[in-house]
Structures are given as C-alpha cells and as structure tokens.
Amino acid sequence: MTSHSEEAMELNEACLLEMKGIIKRFPGIVANDDVSFSLKEGEIHALLGENGAGKSTLMSILAGLYLPDEGQILLDGAPVFFQSPRDALKKGIGMIYQHFMLVEAHTVAENIILGEEKSCILNKSSIEEEIRCLSDDYQLSVKADAKIWQLSVGEQQRVEILKALYRKARILIMDEPTAVLTPMEIRELFRTLRLLTEAGNAIVFISHKLDEVMEIAHRVTVMKSGRVAGTVATSETSAEHLAHMMVGRDITLSRKTGEEPGEQAAISVQSLCVKGEKGIPALSEVSFEIRKGEILGLAGVAGNGQKELAAAMNGLVKIQSGTISLLGQDVTDRNSRELYEKGIAFIPEDRLGTGLVPNLDVEDNMILRGYWRAPFSKGPFLQKNAIADFSSRLIEEYSIKVPSRSSPVKSLSGGNLQKILFSRELASEPMVLVAVHPTRGLDIGAVEFVRQKLLSEKKRGAAVFLISEDLEELLDLSDRVAVIFKGRFMGIRDARTATIDEIGLLMSGVCSERGEPCV
Amino acid sequence: MRLRLEKRLDDRWWIKPLVALVSLMLALIAGALVMECASIPYYKAYILMLEGAFGSVYGLSETVVKAIPLMMLSLGIGIAFRMLLWNIGAEGQYCMGAVFSCAVALAFPDFPMAVMIPLMIIAGFLGGALWGAIAGALKAFFDTNEIITTLMMNYVAIYFLEFLVYGPWKDPTGYKFPMTAMLSPSSHFQQFGNTRIHLGIVIALVLMTLFHIILTRTRWGYEIRVAGENREAARYAGINITRNIILVMIISGGIAGLAGTCELAGIQHRLQHGFDLGYGYTAIIIAWLARLNPISTAIVSFFFAGLIVSGDHLQMSLGVGSGIAEMIQGIILFFVLAGELFLNYRLTFRKDRR
Numbered sequence: 001m002t003s004h005s006e007e008a009m010e011l012n013e014a015c016l017l018e019m020k021g022i023i024k025r026f027p028g029i030v031a032n033d034d035v036s037f038s039l040k041e042g043e044i045h046a047l048l049g050e051n052g053a054g055k056s057t058l059m060s061i062l063a064g065l066y067l068p069d070e071g072q073i074l075l076d077g078a079p080v081f082f083q084s085p086r087d088a089l090k091k092g093i094g095m096i097y098q099h100f101m102l103v104e105a106h107t108v109a110e111n112i113i114l115g116e117e118k119s120c121i122l123n124k125s126s127i128e129e130e131i132r133c134l135s136d137d138y139q140l141s142v143k144a145d146a147k148i149w150q151l152s153v154g155e156q157q158r159v160e161i162l163k164a165l166y167r168k169a170r171i172l173i174m175d176e177p178t179a180v181l182t183p184m185e186i187r188e189l190f191r192t193l194r195l196l197t198e199a200g201n202a203i204v205f206i207s208h209k210l211d212e213v214m215e216i217a218h219r220v221t222v223m224k225s226g227r228v229a230g231t232v233a234t235s236e237t238s239a240e241h242l243a244h245m246m247v248g249r250d251i252t253l254s255r256k257t258g259e260e261p262g263e264q265a266a267i268s269v270q271s272l273c274v275k276g277e278k279g280i281p282a283l284s285e286v287s288f289e290i291r292k293g294e295i296l297g298l299a300g301v302a303g304n305g306q307k308e309l310a311a312a313m314n315g316l317v318k319i320q321s322g323t324i325s326l327l328g329q330d331v332t333d334r335n336s337r338e339l340y341e342k343g344i345a346f347i348p349e350d351r352l353g354t355g356l357v358p359n360l361d362v363e364d365n366m367i368l369r370g371y372w373r374a375p376f377s378k379g380p381f382l383q384k385n386a387i388a389d390f391s392s393r394l395i396e397e398y399s400i401k402v403p404s405r406s407s408p409v410k411s412l413s414g415g416n417l418q419k420i421l422f423s424r425e426l427a428s429e430p431m432v433l434v435a436v437h438p439t440r441g442l443d444i445g446a447v448e449f450v451r452q453k454l455l456s457e458k459k460r461g462a463a464v465f466l467i468s469e470d471l472e473e474l475l476d477l478s479d480r481v482a483v484i485f486k487g488r489f490m491g492i493r494d495a496r497t498a499t500i501d502e503i504g505l506l507m508s509g510v511c512s513e514r515g516e517p518c519v
Numbered sequence: 520m521r522l523r524l525e526k527r528l529d530d531r532w533w534i535k536p537l538v539a540l541v542s543l544m545l546a547l548i549a550g551a552l553v554m555e556c557a558s559i560p561y562y563k564a565y566i567l568m569l570e571g572a573f574g575s576v577y578g579l580s581e582t583v584v585k586a587i588p589l590m591m592l593s594l595g596i597g598i599a600f601r602m603l604l605w606n607i608g609a610e611g612q613y614c615m616g617a618v619f620s621c622a623v624a625l626a627f628p629d630f631p632m633a634v635m636i637p638l639m640i641i642a643g644f645l646g647g648a649l650w651g652a653i654a655g656a657l658k659a660f661f662d663t664n665e666i667i668t669t670l671m672m673n674y675v676a677i678y679f680l681e682f683l684v685y686g687p688w689k690d691p692t693g694y695k696f697p698m699t700a701m702l703s704p705s706s707h708f709q710q711f712g713n714t715r716i717h718l719g720i721v722i723a724l725v726l727m728t729l730f731h732i733i734l735t736r737t738r739w740g741y742e743i744r745v746a747g748e749n750r751e752a753a754r755y756a757g758i759n760i761t762r763n764i765i766l767v768m769i770i771s772g773g774i775a776g777l778a779g780t781c782e783l784a785g786i787q788h789r790l791q792h793g794f795d796l797g798y799g800y801t802a803i804i805i806a807w808l809a810r811l812n813p814i815s816t817a818i819v820s821f822f823f824a825g826l827i828v829s830g831d832h833l834q835m836s837l838g839v840g841s842g843i844a845e846m847i848q849g850i851i852l853f854f855v856l857a858g859e860l861f862l863n864y865r866l867t868f869r870k871d872r873r
Contacts, residue, residue, distance in 0.1 A: 314755070316754060316755065335757055336754060336755050336756070336757050337756065337757020338757070340757070346755070348755065350751075353749070353751055353752075354749075354751045354752055354755050355752065355755065356749075356752065357744075357745050357748045357749045357752045358748070358749070359748050360744060360745065360748060364741065364744070364745075367741075368745065368752065368755070368756045369756060371738060371741050371756070372738060372757075377738045380737045380738055380739060381736055381737055381738070382736055382737060382738055382740075382741060384736075
C-alpha cells in the first residue's frame with residue numbers, strides 16, 4: 001500500500017476529466033444528486049458505494065449512455081457533451097461492463113474491430129499485428145485468432161480491455177471487474193491496470209469490495225444514496241474508515257460462532273448428473289451431504305455448474321442420473337412445489353427473474369409458494385384476509401420497507417427484495433435452505449441481514465447450502481467448503497483450516513500441491 | 520434546441536384523460552384537412568358521426584349491438600395475452616363458434632327455445648375452444664409458435680364456413696345466394712324492446728364480471744398472472760404451465776366462439792358469405808388499449824363500436840364513399856394509439872450548449 005501512496009503524490013495534478021454538479025433523475029429517485037468527480041492522468045480512481053448508491057449511473061453518464069439532467073463534463077478543461085457511447089469513445093472514454101459485450105462465435109480480432117472497421121476490406125494480418133502489439137505492451141496475453149467462446153472469463157475481460165485500447169481509450173471505466181474472476185486472475189488484472197496507468201491512462205474502478213479498492217486505487221470517491229460522501233487518497237484512509245463512509249455507521253459482519261453441526265444428514269446428493277443448456281454435461285457425478293445445523297459452502301468461478309446444481313436440488317431441471325434424498329427419503333425428480341413442501345427452500349440467484357414476479361404486488365409475491373393451499377386458498381378462491389395477515393406479519397417481522405402491500409415489487413431495493421424472499425422461504429421452517437449468491441449486489445446492511453439469517457437457520461437446525469463467489473463470505477459462514485469446477489466437485493475442505501489460496505487453486509481446476517490440473 | 524423523449528417520472532391522474540382528449544382533437548383536425556380536400560363539409564360530418572353513434576336511441580342501441588361481439592372477442596384475446604399467448608386467431612374461433620351453433624340449429628330445428636339456446640351456446644363455445652385448443656396443444660407440447668398457428672387456422676375456419684354456405688348448407692330456396700336458410704325462430708336470441716340489442720349483452724357482461732373475479736380473486740387467476748409475468752417464477756412456484764397454456768387457449772377460443780354464436784343467434788340468424796367482419800383483429804387492438812383489463816375492455820369496446828357505427832352512418836347520410844368513413848376511423852385510431860406513447864413518456868426540450 002505504501003508504494004501507492006508515493007505514486008499518489010507523484011501524480012500529475014492536472015485534471016484529465018472533471019464531472020461537475022451532475023444530477024440525474026429516474027422515476028421516483030434521484031440517482032445522482034449534485035455529484036462531482038475528477039480523474040487525473042495516470043490515476044486509478046475507485047468509485048465505492050453500496051448498490052444503488054449511484055456509481056453505475058454516474059459512469060453511464062460519463063460513457064455517454066445517459067444524458068445528465070444537469071451538470072457539466074470537462075475533458076482536458078473543455079466542456080463535452082455525449083449523445084451516445086460512440087461520442088464518449090471518440091473522446092477516449094471506454095467502459096467495460098460487468099457483462100461483456102462480445103460476440104461469442106467470432107474471433108478476438110473480429111470482436112475488437114467490430115464497428116471500427118477502417119475500410120471495407122479487412123486486412124486481417126495487419127489488424128492481428130496491431131492487436132499483438134497492444135497486448136504485448138500491456139502484457140494482455142490473448143490470441144487474436146481465438147474464438148471468444150474458447151476463452152476463460154478472465155481472458156474475455158482482457159479482450160474487452162484491448163477493445164477499448166484499440167479504440168484509443170485514455171480513460172477506462174471498469175464496472176466491478178473482479179466480480180467474475182478467480183483470485184489469481186484478479187492479481188493479473190491488477191498488474192495490467194498498473195501498466196495501463198504507467199502509460200498515462202486513467203482508470204475508474206467501480207467496486208464495493210474495500211480490500212481491493214485499498215490495494216489498487218490511488219484515490220477513492222465514496223458514494224452514498226446518490227451523493228458523494230467524500231473523496232480521499234487511499235494512503236490517507238483505511239478500509240474501516242471507507243466502510244464507515246459507505247454506510248454512515250460502523251458495521252461488523254456476523255460470522256459463524258463455532259457450533260458443531262448435528263450428526264444426521266438432512267440432505268444427501270449422490271452421483272448427480274445434469275445436462276446443461278447445450279446438451280453438454282453441466283454436472284457430473286456430484287455427491288455430498290449436508291448435516292442438520294451445517295452450512296456447506298460452494299465455491300467456484302461462475303458458470304461451472306453451480307446454477308444447475310441449485311436448480312436440480314429444487315426440481316427446476318431434469319436430473320439425468322443420480323439421487324437426492326431428504327432425511328433418507330428419495331425425492332429425486334420431484335417438482336419445485338413438492339420439494340418445498342418436503343422442506344427444501346430456495347433463494348435463487350436471480351431474485352426478480354426466478355424468485356419474484358416483478359410486476360405483481362408484495363402480497364402476491366408473498367404467497368408464491370403457498371398460494372394453492374390453505375390458508376391462502378379455499379376451493380377456487382384466494383383468501384384475501386389470510387394473505388393480507390400473512391404479508392403484514394412478515395413485513396413487520398423482517399422490517400421490510402415497502403410503500404404498501406399492494407405496490408409492485410419491481411420498485412423495491414435489492415435488500416428489500418431479498419428480505420421478501422427470505423421471509424417467504426423461511427416461513428415454512430424448511431429443513432434445507434439452498435441460497436445462491438444471496439448477498440450479491442446488496443448494500444452492507446442487507447448483506448449483514450442475509451448473513452445473520454443464514455447463521456440463525458443453522459442454529460435452528462436447518463442444513464444450509466450456500467453458493468457464493470465471495471470466498472471470504474464462504475469461509476466466514478460455512479462449516480465446510482466444497483469447490484466446483486467444470487461440473488465436478490474438486491473437493492470439500494474444512495472451513496476452519498482451508499485458506500483462500502487453496503480454494504482459489506481448486507477453483508481453477510488445480511487440485512494437487514504440485515499444481516497439476518486434475519480434470 | 521433538441522427534442523427528446525424521456526420516461527415519465529410521475530403519473531398524475533389527469534395525464535390519461537388529457538392525452539386521450541388531445542389525441543382525439545388532433546385526429547379530428549387531421550380528418551378535417553382530408554375532408555376539406557375532398558370538399559366534404561367536415562363540420563357537418565363530425566356532427567353526423569357523433570349523432571349516428573351516440574345521439575339517438577337507435578344509434579346508441581346499434582353501438583351496443585356492435586360492442587357485443589367486440590367485447591367478447593377482446594375478453595377472450597385478453598385472457599390469452601395475459602398468459603403471453605399471442606392468440607390472433609379470434610377471427611377463426613369466432614367463425615367456428617358460429618358454425619357449430621349453426622349446425623345445432625340446422626340439425627334440430629324443432630327443439631324448443633329453452634333447449635335450443637343453451638345447446639347453441641355450448642356448441643359455439645366448443646367450436647371456438649376446439650380451434651383454440653389445437654393451437655394451445657401445439658404450443659404446450661411442441662412449443663409451436665402460436666402466432667403462426669392461430670393465424671393460419673383463421674383461414675381454415677373462414678374457408679370452412681365459406682365451403683358450408685356455398686355447398687352442403689346452401690339454402691335450396693335461396694336463389695343460389697351463398698347462405699344457409701333462415702334458422703328456426705326458436706334459435707333466435709331474445710331482443711330487448713325495439714332495438715336489436717340481444718341476449719348477447721348479458722352474456723358479455725357476465726363474462727366480463729367473471730373474468731374480473733377470476734383474475735383478481737381466484738387461485739387459477741393467480742396462476743395466470745404469475746405465469747404471464749414470469750415463466751421461471753411460475754415453474755418455481757410449481758405452476759403447471761403446460762396445462763395452463765391449453766386451458767387458457769380453450770377458454771380464449773371458447774369465448775371467441777361464443778361471440779360467433781351471439782352474432783349468429785342475435786343478429787344474422789343465418790350463416791352467409793362474409794359472416795366474419797374482421798372483428799377478431801379489431802379486438803386485438805381493443806384488448807391492448809384496455810391493457811387486458813376486463814372492465815376497461817368493455818368500455819373500450821363500446822367506443823370502438825361507436826366508431827364503426829358512426830362511420831356507417833356518415834356513409835349513409837352524406838352519401839360519401841366507404842373510403843372516407845374508414846379513413847376517419849383509421850385516423851382516429853392512429854392518433855389514439857400514438858397518444859399511448861405519451862402516457863409513459865414526456866417530451867422535453869433542452870438547449871444545446873454545444
């Protein structure tokens with residue numbers, strides 16, 4: 001960290017970019033309220049804030065995606081107006097989104113020049129040469145003629161960076177770039193970012209992970225509910241102080257207290273095989289047990305079969321072979337409703353896509369699981385009073401902030417959506433809780449709520465299956481951590497003794513001490 | 520200066536009526552311009568249109584008569600659209616309903632009214648339901664695109680009806696006109712007073728109420744609402760989507776079939792060439808404008824019927840061609856639909872400081 005503070009001192013003090021008094025309103029909220037932000041040459045400036053704090057809006061304005069309602073953008077001291085991302089790119093501002101904008105079936109080179117063709121006839125070799133030079137300069141090892149679908153997530157991200165550099169971007173905006181990477185890939189990314197800034201580029205690094213921000217950034221701007229809470233140099237602050245600025249109060253996240261799980265296995269999965277979307281095996285021969293009162297964590301880079309495993313455990317995909325049993329009773333191939341009634345509750349990854357119905361109101365969403373039976377239905381009719389009582393009770397018990405019971409849930413914050421989901425799923429006191437990325441995209445307050453809930457479920461005696469990309473969270477909460485890679489379990493480790501490095505290696509498919517790949 | 524559309528931040532109560540009013544005014548002005556060019560006294564034309572549809576007991580009753588099939592068709596379409604089933608086959612289902620009902624009336628001309636009418640209603644529902652169910656089953660089991668199947672089946676139904684009236688069902692005493700014989704009086708719906716308003720209005724209003732209750736108060740309505748908004752969540756909730764797709768298509772087609780029955784038994788009393796008037800397509804627009812809400816559907820249907828009746832009236836009393844009347848209908852529709860945009864978006868002007 002000290003080396004950065006020195007760098008910070010040496011930075012060219014002239015501002016490359018200034019955003020002044022930016023105001024952007026969306027229906028019902030002011031996403032950016034008089035926000036000012038500046039960027040110096042050669043600087044990595046982190047934009048830190050909880051979800052919904054306005055980071056993405058601010059950067060979307062800078063990238064030309066939104067027009068600000070008020071305020072000014074100065075580039076090299078001169079005012080600029082961006083009507084579209086193309087305008088912004090012309091001025092050297094490139095954004096790298098969390099979800100990459102790449103054409104899977106095309107090669108790296110084709111993706112990089114897409115929309116930037118300099119003449120009708122493509123000179124393939126000269127383009128590839130140009131890309132090779134760029135990637136050598138910044139140690140972004142990517143083969144220009146490889147197809148995108150052949151690349152790992154980390155490599156795809158490098159293609160995105162090359163794409164921006166090829167378009168002569170001087171300012172790179174990176175939206176939560178580390179969310180999809182393994183710890184090793186994160187280290188490589190950071191090396192690239194340093195090389196980029198040494199060459200005079202400036203980088204905006206959007207994140208909500210404090211340790212990463214402290215490691216890589218020179219300065220940090222913290223946003224809180226649409227406003228700037230402050231801008232500080234990382235050399236003059238601490239992670240604790242930043243956390244305080246983000247939330248406005250001190251928060252320590254709950255972690256497990258060391259109670260031993262019970263003896264009896266609540267759920268047991270044996271040799272589970274599931275086919276993925278393209279007919280390729282998404283899960284092969286997955287076996288594990290979770291005991292009562294145990295939290296089993298599942299680590300893995302996104303797309304290695306976590307989604308399919310959670311779906312299979314909740315009756316949402318067809319099981320090719322293998323069995324799932326609950327307290328010794330075979331429940332393979334039951335549908336989602338039957339499994340819920342038997343005691344498997346599910347917090348899906350995609351809250352508004354799977355777990356909730358965005359346009360329906362709070363009450364309707366509260367009864368999604370139990371609408372068909374008493375007390376919510378009697379004969380063909382819904383029982384409005386019972387539904388209202390149930391909803392009010394949960395809203396109060398979980399202190400869910402809703403305008404009213406009849407407002408559509410799509411307008412609620414991520415934290416409140418997650419509270420609705422948890423309250424509904426836990427209302428039946430399930431034996432097993434499967435939670436997929438339950439804290440992703442939540443603000444710190446809501447993260448703490450989720451962690452407490454998971455731990456209190458463990459205490460109650462439920463078996464919790466926690467799928468997460470946040471290794472620290474997994475180690476903080478789980479009793480054991482399993483690692484999945486290409487649809488196979490690489491191993492299950494005791495969370496008390498496992499290290500992040502060990503798990504990280506397993507995540508990348510390496511399972512022996514000597515670093516040999518085992519699949 | 521630069522003009523931009525932005526999403527509305529607020530929804531104030533006066534926006535809807537204001538947009539509707541302004542759209543209508545602009546439509547009238549545009550229509551007036553065209554009529555001026557055609558040397559038609561537009562002021563008089565508009566008065567005539569208003570009088571024709573809403574200005575007299577006769578006009579009003581004719582508007583209601585036209586509203587009956589429109590309302591039933593758009594209710595049927597609306598419930599399918601709720602489930603994201605794009606049933607554009609109401610026209611064919613309407614024809615099949617009429618054909619089935621007509622078959623009952625032709626086969627048993629001596630049945631008393633108390634047996635005949637219920638039988639025709641059941642047959643009409645079944646005819647439409649069968650047509651809807653075929654598309655529904657194809658969708659549910661093979662994921663066949665229902666837009667294509669329902670549309671294609673319209674032609675099958677329309678030509679089947681034509682085949683019957685040109686062939687086996689042709690009235691032997693009808694001077695070779697392509698139509699069936701007049702159906703026996705026991706198959707005629709009760710008409711009210713001196714108007715042509717018939718039993719169908721009761722059926723339509725009952726259906727509207729029923730649909731409203733189903734959607735808001737029942738378990739099945741809840742399943743439709745969930746499955747229509749979010750298929751994934753429906754699966755997660757254990758809703759049987761396959762079964763619901765078929766069921767909804769049966770109901771949707773059945774209601775369209777009933778509309779055919781009502782038109783047959785209430786107004787035409789015989790099948791003939793051109794029995795279908797394209798109402799099945801108009802009803803799609805009505806269902807959308809009413810946002811698939813059963814009660815709004817009834818209201819929008821009434822105004823659409825008014826538009827049709829006033830056009831006819833204009834044609835008759837001014838002696839203008841059907842083209843002018845249809846053009847005015849088209850212009851009004853165009854402006855009203857375009858106005859929809861401003862319910863969700865507002866225009867903003869901003870000074871460019873470039």
